[in-house]
Structure formats: structure tokens, C-alpha cells
Amino acid sequence: MGSLNFALVGCGRIGERHAEHISKNGCLKAVCDTDSSKADQLAQQYSSTAYTSIDELLKDSEIDVVSICTPNGLHTEHSILAFRAGFHVLCEKPMAIKVVDCGRMINEAEKANKRLFIVKQNRFNPPVAALKKAIDEGKLGKILSAQVNCFWNRNFDYYNNSDWKGTRELDGGTLFTQFSHFIDLIYWMLGDVKKVYAATGNFAHLDTIEFEDTGAVILEFFSGAIGSFSYTVNSYNKNMEGSITVFGEKGTVKVGGQYLNELEYQNIEGFEITNLPKGNSANDYGHYQGSMSNHGEVYENVVDVLTNKGVIATNGFEGLKTVEIIDKIYTYARAQKVTHNGVEYSLT
Ligand SMILES: NC(=O)c1ccc[n+]([C@@H]2O[C@H](COP(=O)([O-])OP(=O)(O)OC[C@H]3O[C@@H](n4cnc5c(N)ncnc54)[C@H](O)[C@@H]3O)[C@@H](O)[C@H]2O)c1
Numbered sequence: 001m002g003s004l005n006f007a008l009v010g011c012g013r014i015g016e017r018h019a020e021h022i023s024k025n026g027c028l029k030a031v032c033d034t035d036s037s038k039a040d041q042l043a044q045q046y047s048s049t050a051y052t053s054i055d056e057l058l059k060d061s062e063i064d065v066v067s068i069c070t071p072n073g074l075h076t077e078h079s080i081l082a083f084r085a086g087f088h089v090l091c092e093k094p095m096a097i098k099v100v101d102c103g104r105m106i107n108e109a110e111k112a113n114k115r116l117f118i119v120k121q122n123r124f125n126p127p128v129a130a131l132k133k134a135i136d137e138g139k140l141g142k143i144l145s146a147q148v149n150c151f152w153n154r155n156f157d158y159y160n161n162s163d164w165k166g167t168r169e170l171d172g173g174t175l176f177t178q179f180s181h182f183i184d185l186i187y188w189m190l191g192d193v194k195k196v197y198a199a200t201g202n203f204a205h206l207d208t209i210e211f212e213d214t215g216a217v218i219l220e221f222f223s224g225a226i227g228s229f230s231y232t233v234n235s236y237n238k239n240m241e242g243s244i245t246v247f248g249e250k251g252t253v254k255v256g257g258q259y260l261n262e263l264e265y266q267n268i269e270g271f272e273i274t275n276l277p278k279g280n281s282a283n284d285y286g287h288y289q290g291s292m293s294n295h296g297e298v299y300e301n302v303v304d305v306l307t308n309k310g311v312i313a314t315n316g317f318e319g320l321k322t323v324e325i326i327d328k329i330y331t332y333a334r335a336q337k338v339t340h341n342g343v344e345y346s347l348t
Pocket residue numbers: 009010011012013014015032033034035038052054069070071072074092093094119121162176177283290291
């Protein structure tokens with residue numbers, strides 16, 4: 001197979017980053033956005049064809065892979081349309097906002113005999129990849145527990161400048177848009193989650209978003225390990241921390257920084273993580289920084305799988321697991337009554 005042809009659906013902030021990496025790893029044949037000015041602008045930049053409807057774009061038979069960069073709540077519909085048109089799909093995180101929809105996407109990929117890739121680029125952060133490798137090689141011994149802290153800032157303007165972020169229907173929750181990468185990483189490193197206990201609340205965004213801005217979660221893993229996960233978008237004025245600490249029988253490692261970019265602590269029996277390559281910077285959204293910008297590695301993996309014998313970096317099953325763990329957390333938390341400013345309410 002020669003160079004792969006890609007189509008991009010959703011020409012927003014992350015769509016622009018996809019376009020940049022598609023052009024380095026293949027050919028961006030077509031782009032689509034319901035906002036014609038965004039589609040036109042990207043099409044002009046990359047000499048591709050602009051569409052305002054995914055149905056029209058999918059009539060282009062020269063496409064190999066469709067990259068889905070639309071709001072969370074549209075990933076399922078757009079992925080399924082692409083499979084039915086006979087194309088492979090690279091879908092942005094979160095795979096979907098309902099577990100049942102993840103299952104539908106996996107089934108449609110099977111029916112079409114096409115591949116489904118989920119974007120989880122934080123797996124490629126150098127300290128994260130080194131920690132995963134050390135765990136897999138048994139350097140930390142049996143994993144006993146983990147602690148995850150996600151202390152970011154997202155203010156009124158961040159949500160107000162978007163027509164979908166903060167909405168139940170298209171965003172789904174803070175764990176989906178801001179912190180699903182972190183859920184993916186603890187699943188990747190510690191395995192599947194058996195049980196959760198959680199409390200969530202909306203403390204500073206009552207007029208801005210339709211769900212929680214903060215959560216405190218306890219996780220029990222099938223392996224017997226336990227974990228805690230604290231998250232908020234109320235860190236004063238700016239992002240403070242995004243970190244994972246893993247405690248094993250033979251070692252403790254903390255990967256932190258603002259966006260899992262630094263190896264902050266390591267103490268491992270007879271072993272040391274050394275020579276970490278310098279990572280990429282974070283996705284920069286002006287006042288906000290997001291996750292580490294490793295979409296280049298994501299596209300290299302797509303090409304490797306479709307043209308060589310590569311293994312999908314994050315497959316649909318793993319994408320589903322993140323959504324399932326988030327669903328467990330929200331189901332537990334929303335069944336609890338939360339008291340805030342003397343008012344008892346439930347998030348359901
Ligand atoms: N991997 C990461 O680190 C990362 C970072 C940012 C965003 N994301 C994910 O990428 C997706 C997009 O996020 P964003 O920040 O770029 O949002 P955005 O609002 O900037 O872009 C979304 C685009 O989709 C377009 N769109 C909406 N409905 C459409 C439709 N029916 N057909 C075609 N286009 C349509 C919008 O007009 C908009 O241009 C989300 O799922 C988000 O969670 C992932």
C-alpha cells in the first residue's frame with residue numbers, strides 16, 4: 001500500500017493538530033466541518049477538498065482512514081458512518097460517552113472488517129512509557145496501589161467559548177473531556193477496575209456547566225490493588241498538576257508535572273529509569289494547556305498498522321474500558337446526595 005489518504009471530520013482545535021500530522025504521515029484528501037469557514041480554511045491550507053456534511057465527504061472513494069475530531073457526543077455516529085462507507089477510523093478521545101455506544105462502534109468495525117484506533121497520545125509521553133515498561137518488566141514487583149491527581153483550571157471563558165463543552169449531551173462530564181487520558185493510563189498500568197466509590201460536586205461552575213467540576217474517587221482493581229483519583233478544574237487561576245504515583249512492592253514512581261511530562265520521583269530496587277528523551281510540549285490553547293502533544297506518534301502507529309504489521313496503540317476494547325470506568329464513577333457518584341452551601345442535591 002502506498003501513502004494513506006485521510007479525511008478529517010471536525011476542523012476545530014484538535015482537528016488542526018490532526019491535519020498537521022496527517023500531512024506528515026500521509027495525504028489529507030478531504031476535510032469536513034458544519035462550520036464552512038473552518039472547513040474551507042483547513043482545506044486551503046492542505047490543498048484538500050472541503051465539505052460541510054460527513055455524508056458528502058464519505059462518498060469520496062479514495063479515502064483510507066477517517067479521523068473523527070468532532071465533539072465527544074458525536075464520535076459514535078460519525079465513526080459508524082465511516083465504517084459503513086468502508087473506511088478505517090481514528091477516533092479522538094473519549095471513544096464515546098456511553099458504554100453501549102463503544103460496543104456499537106466495535107461491532108461496526110468488525111462488520112466492515114476495518115480497524116478502529118482511539119487517540120490516547122499520553123501513552124507516548126516519555127516518562128509514562130518508561131513507567132509502563134518498568135511495570136510490565138516486573139521492576140516494581142507486585143503493584144499495590146496508585147494515586148492520581150488532576151488539578152487543572154478551566155474557567156467561565158473556556159466553556160463559554162464553546163458550544164458543546166460543559167453540556168451533558170455533547171461533552172458528558174469533566175472525566176470525559178479533561179481527564180479521560182488519566183483514567184486510560186491507570187487502566188493501562190493497573191488493569192481493569194472492579195469497584196469504585198466516588199463523590200462529585202459542582203463547586204465553582206454552577207452557572208457554566210451541566211455536571212461536576214470536582215471529584216474524589218476510590219478505585220478497587222481486579223488485581224487486588226487500590227487507587228485514589230482526585231480531580232478538579234478549580235485549581236486557582238492555572239493548571240497545577242497532572243500526576244500518577246504507582247506504589248509497587250519493589251519501587252515507587254511518580255510521573256507528574258502539569259501534564260504527565262516529568263519523572264518527579266523514582267526509587268526502585270536495583271533499577272533506575274534513565275535517559276528519558278525530551279518530550280513534546282503540551283497542546284497550547286492560549287490561557288490553557290492540555291495534554292502532551294503526541295499526535296505524531298498516534299499517526300505513525302496508524303500507518304504502521306495499516307501498511308506494516310504494527311499493533312494498534314489503543315484499540316476499541318481499551319477505549320471502551322475507559323468509558324466503562326468513567327461510567328462506574330458517575331453512576332456511583334450521581335446516586336449519592338451531595339450537600340453544597342447547605343443545599344442537598346443529586347447530580348442525576
Ligand atoms: N487527544 C487530546 O488530547 C484532545 C485534545 C483536545 C480535544 N480532544 C477531543 O477532540 C474532540 C474535538 O475537540 P476540540 O477541542 O477540537 O473541539 P472544537 O469545538 O474546537 O472542534 C470541534 C469541531 O467539530 C465541528 N462539528 C460539530 N458538529 C459537526 C458535525 N456534525 N460534522 C462536522 N463537524 C462538526 C465544530 O464545528 C468544530 O469545528 C473532542 O472529542 C475532544 O474531547 C482531544
